[in-house]
Amino acid sequence: MEQLSGGEALIRALHDEGVELLFGYPGGAVLHIYDALFQQDKVEHILVRHEQAATHAADGYARATGKPGVVLVTSGPGATNAITGIATAYMDSIPMVVISGQVESRMIGSDAFQETDMVGVSRPIVKHSFMVQSAADIPAVVKKAFHIASTGRPGPVVIDVPKDATDPKLKIDYEYPQDIKLRSYQVPSKGHSGQIKKAVEVLLGAKRPMIYTGGGVIQGEGCEELTQLTRTLGYPITNTLMGLGAYPSTDKQFLGMLGMHGTYEANMAMHHCDVLLAVGARFDDRVTNSDTSQFCPDATILHVDIDPAAISKTVTADVPIVGPVQSVLREMLDQLDKSDQSVDDQALNAWWKQIDQWREKKCLAVAPAEGGIIKPQQAIQALYELTEGDAFISSDVGQHQMFAAQHYGFDKPRRWINSGGLGTMGFGFPAAMGVQLAFPDALSVCVTGEGSFMMNQQEFATCMQYGLPIKIVCLNNEALGMVKQWQDMQYGGRHSHSTYSESLPDFIKLAEAYGHVGVRIERADELHSKMKEALAMKDKLVFIDVLVDPTEHVYPMAIKGGAMKDMVLSKTERT
């Protein structure tokens, strides 16, 4: 049997697990591991400039590919810097394995240099974690970590590795386990057939049906089945912020995103439906609005999710189905085929007529501003047209995120990469790096705002080192736009610490300082041409600084404490 040190075994185990790429930052506790990395060429390491970026980049890689993202950081500050990215992945159920260095076993608990109880600090934001006890544990721990991270409801797993377990002088017999059994971890392989049958009956009996799906459909690879089911039934469908791309947005049955900044028609259809099929979604407060007692008052709720704890957590399900989305949807299609019941066409026609009336409102229409001022929505529309809706869009958090979600039509899954649950500013740029590394020839765009961008702008250096030709579209409104919007709407326009226009850097010069290209777009009439030129620079990272209307708000917006039908539609109109 092959003799490897713990450090070598760790890297070899990653390779045996199929890992091609990991993101990391070296430091004292992981030097043995980095030395093992140096002496092989099977696993590529991307050196970021901050550990938070390593986790977001791995996260972006995972969202775009479906494979677990892998991170390697040192103990203490390396580990704690990774926390925000782990929490981001946890909230959005993203498969990720984070390997953190730890001080030597004999030093643990002594407040040693760069010691942090990483297993303890990360505990509430991981699916599971491991503390390696000795080098011999490493192959099995790696196998278990990847298994747990990527199956069931995916999530981040931390492996904390004391330095002595990677000592190059101590060799172990290396063998990577073929499979692993965990008596306390089982993933359902299919849904309950009786429940599925019941759900199909309820669905077919609907007069005003609605399908509402979330990130689980994408994570669970159920998009094809979902599309087929939706088309077979002819029912309206909406996606959550996390679920965009699971159903083609350009299809006529798609009502747009729902929720806090969802479309008028999606939210109205939700409120008035009599049967709601929820798939891989978790009835988050940004969907249901704050008062769940007013949520879908007339609906019988069918809820499909792989996580039993997601069912009846905030909204009680009438027909709960625990199981993998793909297999449950397939079985629904089968049962639909066999059923002698059929869709109530008359009721469905009347329902669509009602929905079309709501659509007439054209809630996302934007009037061009006067004086050549660029509306942020126009910038997203231009990006959509120029990229033919086929780019990977990684987004940060704030107004630009909502504008992108509303105005960039996603027809394919895994193209919309954003921090939905945790809402992490600084996520977008490193996530776009992960996407670009996963798909070197694809167009990886980061839609951001100047506030979010400044949270991880150091990654300009990483992009230069690895030649990542990301296109950054910055909707620059010289303020923390979403904070400012809430201050406008709820705090009498008192912009407490949400503006900083006098101290913003010159982003063009900043990009140039790192060897990249900067393009500034200031007027609406040059938006298309300049953005086109910028996107055409295939081999360069281009920072596109789009100066947009700083007074613009995101609408529709849910009215706090109301039902889904209660929305602010513009600065002057409410439902």
Added chain:
Amino acid sequence: MRHIISVLLENEPGALSRVVGLFSQRNYNIDSLTVAPTEDQSLSRLTVTTSGDGARIEQITKHLNKLVDVVKLVDLTEGAHIERELMLIKAKASGAQRAEIARTVDIFRGQIVDLTATVLTIQITGAGDKLDAFIAALGESVVLEVARTGVSGIARGDKTLAL
């Protein structure tokens, strides 16, 4: 409503902190907690008493089940069960008081396990309300110190919580 949940847990470092952390993280309350290894050294049995309505208890058991270290669990209060808690209590006792306390101990089927000229140490087992009643019977002025183990429990009849 009060519930007694018994959990078989991997006997691994950090497993207990995941359970306790889950309760504080999700704002569930713990009224009492006991934990010790079982006859199978790879497993610990943990018993937690908590309270909440049906929906809350359902969420608690679902989230406990999601923890990778949790092998199996049962909500004992869903069926007939036996619930026991052990209490050690020091009581101030001199002169005529001693006989009075000894009688009370007998009534509650407790045992005096240690004594000095002025203090009796009493052991008593039972359900929580029995222990509460014993403390009340002794009276506040007599009780010097109380050490309770927290609730442990097991289902009645043939039902078992085992692998």
